[in-house]
Amino acid sequence: xxxxxxxxxxSYVPKKVMTNEDLKQFVDTSDEWIVSRTGIKERHIVTDxxxxxxAEKASLKAIEDAGIDKSEIDIVIVATVTPDNAFPGxxxxxxxxxxxxxxxxxxxxxxCSGFLYALExxxxxxxxxxxxxxxxxxxxxxxxxxxxxxxxxxxxFGDAAGAMIISKSDTNSIKDVICGSVxxxxxHLICNNVDIKDPAVNxxxxxxxxxxxxxxxxKFATRIMPKTIRDLLERNNxxxxxxxxxxxxxxxxxxxxxxxxxxxxxxxxxxxxISKYGNTSSASVPLAIDEAIKTxxxxxxxxxxxxxxxxxxxxxxxxxxx
Ligand code: ACO
Numbered sequence: 001x002x003x004x005x006x007x008x009x010x011s012y013v014p015k016k017v018m019t020n021e022d023l024k025q026f027v028d029t030s031d032e033w034i035v036s037r038t039g040i041k042e043r044h045i046v047t048d049x050x051x052x053x054x055a056e057k058a059s060l061k062a063i064e065d066a067g068i069d070k071s072e073i074d075i076v077i078v079a080t081v082t083p084d085n086a087f088p089g090x091x092x093x094x095x096x097x098x099x100x101x102x103x104x105x106x107x108x109x110x111x112c113s114g115f116l117y118a119l120e121x122x123x124x125x126x127x128x129x130x131x132x133x134x135x136x137x138x139x140x141x142x143x144x145x146x147x148x149x150x151x152x153x154x155x156x157f158g159d160a161a162g163a164m165i166i167s168k169s170d171t172n173s174i175k176d177v178i179c180g181s182v183x184x185x186x187x188h189l190i191c192n193n194v195d196i197k198d199p200a201v202n203x204x205x206x207x208x209x210x211x212x213x214x215x216x217x218x219k220f221a222t223r224i225m226p227k228t229i230r231d232l233l234e235r236n237n238x239x240x241x242x243x244x245x246x247x248x249x250x251x252x253x254x255x256x257x258x259x260x261x262x263x264x265x266x267x268x269x270x271x272x273x274i275s276k277y278g279n280t281s282s283a284s285v286p287l288a289i290d291e292a293i294k295t296x297x298x299x300x301x302x303x304x305x306x307x308x309x310x311x312x313x314x315x316x317x318x319x320x321x322x
Contacts, residue, residue, distance in 0.1 A: 003173060038253060039254065075105075094137065138282035180314070194206065
């Protein structure tokens, strides 16, 4: 039987910090509103870096943390909704930056659940016996898709990347991963691609920005996160008390609070770093797991669950022993 484990983690955020106070230059808002409704105090935003730059910096840290040689990596998967190009993908660009040869690289788009999708794919590819070490990354420059005039959305997002090395293991560390999707046919959370071009009408393509019906997304999130945790526990004959920690997608502190209440789980064991970074989409989960490990909230031998939801709608979760 082939098992898998997390061998190393790393993360990176751009230097520039935008506080809630700074946002008042662009929209009618206040620190009090943003903190009380979301828990966000500040976020990091790119000024001269692209998604691949963030991905590279997080990946180098994960590789160093794993203590492996780059040449041992045989799959690269990048979860992102903000690739720098239509093609080539960030995975391919990242391979070039890292100087990797003979690897399979690809990107996936599952919005904020993307990293869980990457984890599920890497986990199963390694368990198939065909691969040994996967570099999986969640990297986003979501502020490039932000409408800085829309106070309903611009206060929520930040830029970041998180990376992990997932490797073959003798012990059953990554115990289970589940992912799912349901069509958001009403378009509650959507960002269109560049528009259709009729040279007689609109000769220049325009990139859309994020549109969100916050209340509908909130309802979906607070339903699916506890359900995913319960499904994972049931599938693995575990109970909530078996978990030492839960690392949820950092979209809104109120969503995490409500999920914890619904599950009957202590907020002391729910990881939170949203106040510093905002919602960094597919980077949120690996950024949070890296910080939870580095700050010793999750320690060797601990059993933790991670869970995310995102546009699509998508969701994913995992139970992992560190
Ligand atoms: N500052 C001040 N007032 C604001 C702001 C702001 N930044 N934004 C909205 N308001 C106002 C609204 O205009 C509204 O005013 P009105 O009553 O006069 O119309 C009032 O505040 C209440 O607005 P609501 O939308 O009801 O506020 P709510 O409590 O629902 O919080 C929020 C909004 C924070 C967006 C919440 O709905 C939420 O977190 N939803 C989920 C968002 C999310 O997780 N999205 C994931 C995206 S990730 C991805 O996949 C890209």
